[in-house]
Amino acid sequence: MKSVPVIAIFDIGKTNKKFFLIDEYYKIVLERTVNFEETVDDDGDPCEDIDLLANWVKQSLTDILSLKKFEVKALNFSTYGASFVHIDNDGKVTAPLCNYLKDFPAELKDEFYAKYGGETLVSSQTASPVLGNLNSGMQLYRIKHKKPELFNRIKYSLHLPQYLNFLVTGSYYSDITSIGCHTQLWDFVKNDYHNWVYQEGIDKILAPIFPSDVTMNKVIDGHEYHVGAGLHDSSAALIPYLTSFSEPFILISTGTWCISLNPFNNNPLTTDELNKDCLCYMEYHGKPVKASRLFAGNEHEKQTKRIAEHFKKPLDQYKKVKYNAGFVKAAKNDDANTPVLMQQSLFGDRDLSAFSSYDEAYHCLIQDIMTQQQVSTTLVIQDTGVKRIFVDGGFGKNVVYMNMLATAFPHLEVFAASVAQATAIGAALSIHKHWNSKTIPGDMIELKYYALAHQMEADEIKQS
Structure with missing residues (x-):
């Protein structure tokens, strides 16, 4: 029997984690859904269990690629936003994933906006209201100023879709849909990272931007796959x-x-x-x-x-x-x-x-x-x-x-x-x-x- 050409998609929500195979006519031919219990971060606050998620992604991929019924041609990823995974020089996750619902320290917020021109100016330039940890760039600012030892261990901070790409390809990339979504990292006026990102040295832990409509090639078990960098949901x-x-x-x-x-x-x-x-x-x-x-x-x-x-x-x-x-x-x-x-x-x-x-x-x-x-x-x-x-x-x-x-x-x-x-x-x-x-x-x-x-x-x- 001839195998069905498909693309594999990991679609990660805060509650439901989904895996799909989609055929060339954009019909869903396979769907799997799981839920994971949350863990806690180093402050004791609830957060995504990144180890559980990573193991599920790897196992799901192994299982699907072994099926004769489907011919997987490509992979891509979409996930919820405002979530960074921090990778050290050995390619290991070096800190828990911060839940964007976590409270952001008021004194640190006041310090940041006083330093960079006020809430109105920064919000206008980055096209985002002030939203605390939902502005994911502020998570990196918080790490630098509150946890400098962790900041120094980070090789790259990857938004969650690009972390899933890293699990498959071993490559470090950023994606414009994640960077540009209420992060306060991106200056929409000059179409580049905001000045504060460079002044704080945050740009050094942000991986190069990879186009959202381009793929990288990855060989797994002798088969070549087209892999997208991942997208904000x-x-x-x-x-x-x-x-x-x-x-x-x-x-x-x-x-x-x-x-x-x-x-x-x-x-x-x-x-x-x-x-x-x-x-x-x-x-x-x-x-x-x-x-x-x-x-x-x-x-x-x-x-x-x-x-x-x-x-x-x-x-x-x-x-x-x-x-x-x-x-x-x-x-x-x-x-x-x-x-x-x-x-x-x-x-x-x-x-x-x-x-x-x-x-x-x-x-x-x-x-x-x-x-x-x-x-x-x-x-x-x-x-x-x-x-x-x-x-x-x-x-x-x-x-x-x-x-x-x-x-x-x-x-x-x-x-x-x-x-x-x-x-x-x-x-x-x-x-x-x-x-x-x-x-x-x-x-x-x-x-x-x-x-x-x-x-x-x-x-x-x-x-x-």
């Missing part, structure tokens, strides 16, 4: 859309956060935008992707629990709610002049006894979230000629949210979009030309068009 998940659509679009990636990504917006971030939780990601060819964040998924989870308890309904009752334009009108007329809050919606202050039913209350919740969403997404549209909005993730399956979004942006085409395992597919697409001679399929993204909401309103206006 948010940048990888954008690639199927960049591959499929050339006209300017917004992608709203929804989950705990609703992140509006505009790959066609090259305007510098303003102080006002930074204060409203805007930042820049980096597209895999090295172009900035302006983005805005809204904590809408978290707000939705919190408030649906409150609504369910009040009306004595199951927690997932919202999944059964059908869109009702009449409820939307009632919600629209309330608090029209209330300032928009970017972290929580107005709904938390609403009296649930004012609603006659669960469905009415839920429509009001989504309308309050949509008031924020409209502001957040508009921040990154600007003068970029955007014609479409794609929504992936949980809210893309929510008919109330999607209809209200279509109403909020009546001049744009609004689609619920889904790509099965978009991050893994994106990592495979980034090096398509090196392993796959077939044409990229046109049906990778499933779309559902939402025009109903504003069409209904237009019809009502005509009738009145």
